[in-house]
Amino acid sequence: MPDAVSLHFFRPVFPGWHVLAGFLLKRLIQAVFVMVVVTLVVSFAIRLTGDPALMLTQGAGSITEQDLERIREALGVNRPFLVQYGGFLTGLLRFDFGNSFLGGTPVSRLIADALPATLLLALVSMAVSIALSIPLGIRAATARGGVADQAIRILSLVGLSVPNFWLATMLVLLFAITLGWLPPSGMESPSNFVLPAVTMGVILTATNVRLVRSAMLETLQSQYVMVARAKGLSEGKVLYKHALRNCAIPLITYFGLQFGGLLGGIVVVERVFNWPGLGTLAFDAVAARDYPVLQGVITVLSLLIVGVNLLVDIAYGLVDPRIRTS
Amino acid sequence: MQPSTRNAAPTPAPPATQPLLSVEGLSVEFGGQRVIDDLSFRVHPGRTLAIVGESGSGKSVTSLSVMRLADMAGARFPTGRILFQGSQGPRDLLTATQKEMRAIRGKEIAMIFQEPMTSLNPVFTIGDQIGETLTLHEGMGKAAAAEEARRLLDMVRLPDAAQILKRYPHQLSGGMRQRVMIAMALACRPRLLIADEPTTALDVTIQAQILTIMRDLQAELGMAMMFITHDMGVVAEMADDVVVMWKGRKVEEGRAADLFATPRQPYTRALLAAVPRLGSMAGQDHPRRLPLTVLDGDHVTTVGEARVQDTADYGAAPLLSVRDLSVRFKSRTNWLGCATHQVHAVTQVSFDIHPGETLALVGESGSGKSTIGRTIQQLQEATSGRISFHGRPLSEMGAADRNRLRRDVQYIFQDPFASLDPRKTVGFSIAEPIRTHGLLDGEREIRKRVDGLLERVGLTPAHAARYPHEFSGGQRQRVCIARALASDPKLIIADEALSALDVSIQAQVINLFMDLQAERGLAYLFISHDMAVVEKMSHRVAVLFLGQIMEMGSRRQIFESPAHDYTRRLLSAVPVADPSRRSRRALLDGEIPSPIRAVGDDPAVLPLEEVRPGHFVRRSA
Numbered sequence: 036m037p038d039a040v041s042l043h044f045f046r047p048v049f050p051g052w053h054v055l056a057g058f059l060l061k062r063l064i065q066a067v068f069v070m071v072v073v074t075l076v077v078s079f080a081i082r083l084t085g086d087p088a089l090m091l092t093q094g095a096g097s098i099t100e101q102d103l104e105r106i107r108e109a110l111g112v113n114r115p116f117l118v119q120y121g122g123f124l125t126g127l128l129r130f131d132f133g134n135s136f137l138g139g140t141p142v143s144r145l146i147a148d149a150l151p152a153t154l155l156l157a158l159v160s161m162a163v164s165i166a167l168s169i170p171l172g173i174r175a176a177t178a179r180g181g182v183a184d185q186a187i188r189i190l191s192l193v194g195l196s197v198p199n200f201w202l203a204t205m206l207v208l209l210f211a212i213t214l215g216w217l218p219p220s221g222m223e224s225p226s227n228f229v230l231p232a233v234t235m236g237v238i239l240t241a242t243n244v245r246l247v248r249s250a251m252l253e254t255l256q257s258q259y260v261m262v263a264r265a266k267g268l269s270e271g272k273v274l275y276k277h278a279l280r281n282c283a284i285p286l287i288t289y290f291g292l293q294f295g296g297l298l299g300g301i302v303v304v305e306r307v308f309n310w311p312g313l314g315t316l317a318f319d320a321v322a323a324r325d326y327p328v329l330q331g332v333i334t335v336l337s338l339l340i341v342g343v344n345l346l347v348d349i350a351y352g353l354v355d356p357r358i359r360t361s
Numbered sequence: 362m363q364p365s366t367r368n369a370a371p372t373p374a375p376p377a378t379q380p381l382l383s384v385e386g387l388s389v390e391f392g393g394q395r396v397i398d399d400l401s402f403r404v405h406p407g408r409t410l411a412i413v414g415e416s417g418s419g420k421s422v423t424s425l426s427v428m429r430l431a432d433m434a435g436a437r438f439p440t441g442r443i444l445f446q447g448s449q450g451p452r453d454l455l456t457a458t459q460k461e462m463r464a465i466r467g468k469e470i471a472m473i474f475q476e477p478m479t480s481l482n483p484v485f486t487i488g489d490q491i492g493e494t495l496t497l498h499e500g501m502g503k504a505a506a507a508e509e510a511r512r513l514l515d516m517v518r519l520p521d522a523a524q525i526l527k528r529y530p531h532q533l534s535g536g537m538r539q540r541v542m543i544a545m546a547l548a549c550r551p552r553l554l555i556a557d558e559p560t561t562a563l564d565v566t567i568q569a570q571i572l573t574i575m576r577d578l579q580a581e582l583g584m585a586m587m588f589i590t591h592d593m594g595v596v597a598e599m600a601d602d603v604v605v606m607w608k609g610r611k612v613e614e615g616r617a618a619d620l621f622a623t624p625r626q627p628y629t630r631a632l633l634a635a636v637p638r639l640g641s642m643a644g645q646d647h648p649r650r651l652p653l654t655v656l657d658g659d660h661v662t663t664v665g666e667a668r669v670q671d672t673a674d675y676g677a678a679p680l681l682s683v684r685d686l687s688v689r690f691k692s693r694t695n696w697l698g699c700a701t702h703q704v705h706a707v708t709q710v711s712f713d714i715h716p717g718e719t720l721a722l723v724g725e726s727g728s729g730k731s732t733i734g735r736t737i738q739q740l741q742e743a744t745s746g747r748i749s750f751h752g753r754p755l756s757e758m759g760a761a762d763r764n765r766l767r768r769d770v771q772y773i774f775q776d777p778f779a780s781l782d783p784r785k786t787v788g789f790s791i792a793e794p795i796r797t798h799g800l801l802d803g804e805r806e807i808r809k810r811v812d813g814l815l816e817r818v819g820l821t822p823a824h825a826a827r828y829p830h831e832f833s834g835g836q837r838q839r840v841c842i843a844r845a846l847a848s849d850p851k852l853i854i855a856d857e858a859l860s861a862l863d864v865s866i867q868a869q870v871i872n873l874f875m876d877l878q879a880e881r882g883l884a885y886l887f888i889s890h891d892m893a894v895v896e897k898m899s900h901r902v903a904v905l906f907l908g909q910i911m912e913m914g915s916r917r918q919i920f921e922s923p924a925h926d927y928t929r930r931l932l933s934a935v936p937v938a939d940p941s942r943r944s945r946r947a948l949l950d951g952e953i954p955s956p957i958r959a960v961g962d963d964p965a966v967l968p969l970e971e972v973r974p975g976h977f978v979r980r981s982a
Contacts, residue, residue, distance in 0.1 A: 057695075258479040264430055265474075266494050266545075267467035280484045356529040357483055 172247025194241025
């Protein structure tokens with residue numbers, strides 16, 4: 036997020052609690068629409084990638100066209116696309132995503148196993164990033180133009196330029212292989228969280244620190260910050276109590292949007308650290324053209340993103356009384 | 362108005378006691394640039410010192426330097442001392458650390474700022490914000506702080522204090538917020554209260570309330586006040602002693618009564634001469650263009666002619682005619698987007714403007730005066746009513762005629778900083794109406810016209826190539842006037858066009874407006890909250906309150922025999938720049954009511970009565 040981007044873009048328009056029910060209803064309709072569009076596009080696009088029957092029979096000896104046709108029929112992929120999609124949608128109403136093409140496990144079971152791992156990693160990464168970017172961003176804003184500000188900005192630029200898979204690989208090489216301090220992969224103990232969470236956290240912090248800095252700079256211009264100082268409050272109270280709370284709205288909005296991007300980015304990082312999450316599941320599903328698994332994962336991810344955005348809207352009211360009481 | 366009880370005896374001379382605050386030879390620099398130079402003054406216990414000056418005089422930097430808050434903006438103090446008689450004995454505040462200052466700020470020296478709308482933190486309740494000071498400096502617990510905060514709100518005469526403690530700033534009006542600020546500043550009974558333009562952003566009736574409260578509380582608590590302002594009326598109303606500042610230096614100081622009666626320094630004389638005084642036009646039928654008193658080296662001279670501004674042509678048909686104009690906005694909506702509440706910005710307003718006439722629309726916030734101007738300029742759709750220009754209703758005009766009307770009616774906004782495109786030269790901005798309306802062909806013709814306009818408003822052709830940021834506020838407003846003149850309009854709507862300007866600049870621009878009117882027979886719709894400027898400028902006046910005209914008549918009728926209660930209240934609230942007329946006025950109570958009403962609950966419109974020829978007064982309920 037470059038400094039020049041106006042933070043007003045992130046200021047929400049919220050109708051107030053007295054119409055909360057209407058607001059939620061609108062959001063629900065929006066969510067249904069989003070789900071239909073996303074799943075339609077994904078289901079269509081994945082069927083362009085190739086024939087699952089060929090994938091399943093790869094390496095097997097003598098496969099006739101009749102064999103393939105029988106497999107296709109068993110998987111249900113020989114039916115017209117809209118029929119398949121309709122079947123997927125009706126299944127969705129019963130929380131039934133179908134069965135995996137590989138091994139026939141119900142997709143809902145696979146997702147239930149993988150989802151907690153991904154959510155946990157995403158939340159820990161967000162927490163790492165927020166814990167780093169808020170103090171650093173405030174430091175940069177208060178030292179505007181000074182050494183600390185320059186250093187933080189340069190580091191943030193470096194962080195923005197580094198691809199996450201490269202950083203992940205380097206961290207594994209250094210801390211897991213050379214130094215042997217941390218496990219390189221898997222999810223057995225809390226120490227497994229350190230490397231993937233730091234990778235994601237550092238990349239996120241590079242953007243967030245700039246956002247916190249510019250939000251803080253805007254807030255520090257406010258008259259009420261001067262008034263807080265004129266009361267005799269310490270700088271810590273002025274910055275972390277009076278100013279930070281007022282920055283919260285643009286920050287919450289951005290962190291909310293970022294969560295969606297984070298779930299996308301996590302696919303690669305999960306792969307590098309062999310993390311048993313949705314990313315790995317989706318990655319394998321793409322490779323195997325396992326339509327039901329991929330459709331299921333993407334549906335759940337979009338639901339999560341819609342849900343997080345709803346939470347963000349509700350959080351505005353909690354931090355800003357102007358929205359809550361208008 | 363009754364003479365002040367305080368004024369029965371002349372203000373006593375400064376007591377021989379030790380001054381509470383003594384600033385000696387103070388200079389302040391920002392990034393090597395000196396903004397305050399060799400400034401000395403004293404504030405005595407129980408007295409009010411006003412520091413007055415125009416923009417750039419350094420008066421606000423002075424107050425922030427005493428608080429040592431200027432440090433946060435990068436101020437350096439190469440010379441001087443700021444001696445303060447605190448509870449711990451005398452102390453030079455310039456040598457105090459920020460930690461030591463924090464024990465003084467809010468406790469022994471408190472401060473009130475200009476913008477009540479932004480001075481309170483929007484995310485904390487009023488109770489929390491007042492309580493914070495008490496917890497910090499007095500070590501009170503939460504319950505004790507809340508109780509004390511309630512007492513403080515009672516002290517600044519806020520009704521229903523217990524409820525207000527739980528409210529957030531956005532739920533209060535500007536006047537209420539400024540009272541909260543005062544309560545917060547007085548929480549620890551400071552020895553010195555610094556008030557930096559505390560009423561500048563408030564409506565005049567609310568200003569009168571706040572000034573009265575501050576004066577009463579000062580007498581009650583016996584504290585000293587340092588009052589920073591640009592408004593000589595407020596100085597005359599509040600100050601015992603005055604320091605006049607100009608370009609970072611002290612020009613003159615003295616007791617308020619002496620300084621207003623016999624200003625010694627030329628700058629002070631020029632400044633006082635430029636201040637519009639309510640009542641200065643008494644007994645005259647027409648506005649008058651008055652010569653300017655200007656500073657010429659180290660003496661004052663008057664320049665320009667005096668002329669009776671008898672330009673209004675009442676024999677001619679009205680140039681603009683507004684009938685039963687109403688404008689409403691959706692305010693609150695239900696979840697289907699249908700309006701449940703409306704802002705009744707303008708309700709059944711009718712008036713005429715004749716060629717060469719200045720009609721003033723005066724009123725406080727929410728009176729609808731700007732909405733009327735914007736509707737005439739077609740920046741806003743009317744809900745009902747008719748606007749006719751040269752007898753032709755706007756509603757019957759086609760697109761071409763409406764466009765032509767945009768040429769004949771020009772608008773000048775309040776903020777000359779925001780109404781010029783910062784990325785275009787002023788020459789481009791002035792030429793824009795000429796190009797848009799295709800008034801001239803050829804670059805040379807346009808250039809010549811722009812040069813002529815710049816000269817007419819008192820700038821030079823060389824200014825055309827410059828950008829807005831290179832000009833001062835007054836110069837920018839001149840550029841805006843030149844732009845408004847470019848399409849050779851018949852009517853100029855000046856929406857608070859003088860409000861952001863210093864008084865000396867304001868006096869020049871008033872004369873410019875009058876000269877253009879005399880030359881070109883221009884009509885003005887002059888929208889303003891400043892009664893004294895309106896008295897100087899206008900032929901006729903309409904007083905607006907909550908979107909309705911309360912009273913309309915000639916300038917003389919309105920100012921010399923106001924017939925509506927609201928007009929009288931408005932006039933009595935204006936502080937007059939003359940300490941000998943300091944008023945012990947009855948406290949104006951109450952808030953300005955909100956123009957927002959539920960759909961279907963339309964405001965009552967009582968009839969206007971003609972009490973004298975041309976003098977209309979709204980009947981009161």
